[in-house]
Amino acid sequence: xxxxxxxxxxxxxxxxxxxxxxxxxxxxxxxxxxxxxxxxxxxxxxxxxxxxxxxxxxxxxxxxxxxxxxxxxxxxxxxxxxxxxxxxxxxxxxxxxxxxxxxxxxxxxxxxxxxxxxxxxxxxxxxxxxxxxx
Numbered sequence: 001x002x003x004x005x006x007x008x009x010x011x012x013x014x015x016x017x018x019x020x021x022x023x024x025x026x027x028x029x030x031x032x033x034x035x036x037x038x039x040x041x042x043x044x045x046x047x048x049x050x051x052x053x054x055x056x057x058x059x060x061x062x063x064x065x066x067x068x069x070x071x072x073x074x075x076x077x078x079x080x081x082x083x084x085x086x087x088x089x090x091x092x093x094x095x096x097x098x099x100x101x102x103x104x105x106x107x108x109x110x111x112x113x114x115x116x117x118x119x120x121x122x123x124x125x126x127x128x129x130x131x132x133x134x
Contacts, residue, residue, distance in 0.1 A: 004031070
């Protein structure tokens with residue numbers, strides 16, 4: 001996995017505030033997002049910022065993707081969120097209905113960092129980072 005240093009101290013502080021078990025999973029998602037962005041043509045550099053107090057990943061130069069946010073759902077664990085008005089979650093739910101735990105049209109929930117090894121998770125991230133290239 002790619003490990004990228006934090007360029008934004010506010011984002012780094014947000015990660016420090018997450019419960020430890022969730023933080024490990026969220027940092028794993030963060031690494032995947034940067035890794036997949038680096039390997040996916042058309043994505044370009046990512047901007048790491050905060051949206052609604054949560055770490056968020058944008059493609060400002062290419063505008064290829066929809067914003068990806070990371071957070072902790074009320075039900076526990078950790079989650080990856082996309083804009084609810086995109087079709088990202090619906091598309092993956094149709095293709096991989098039993099592979100992941102979906103939250104409506106906006107998120108995927110995880111309970112354990114081992115779930116991040118799934119190829120489906122990689123596909124979701126790549127789909128979000130290239131959403132506007134379709």
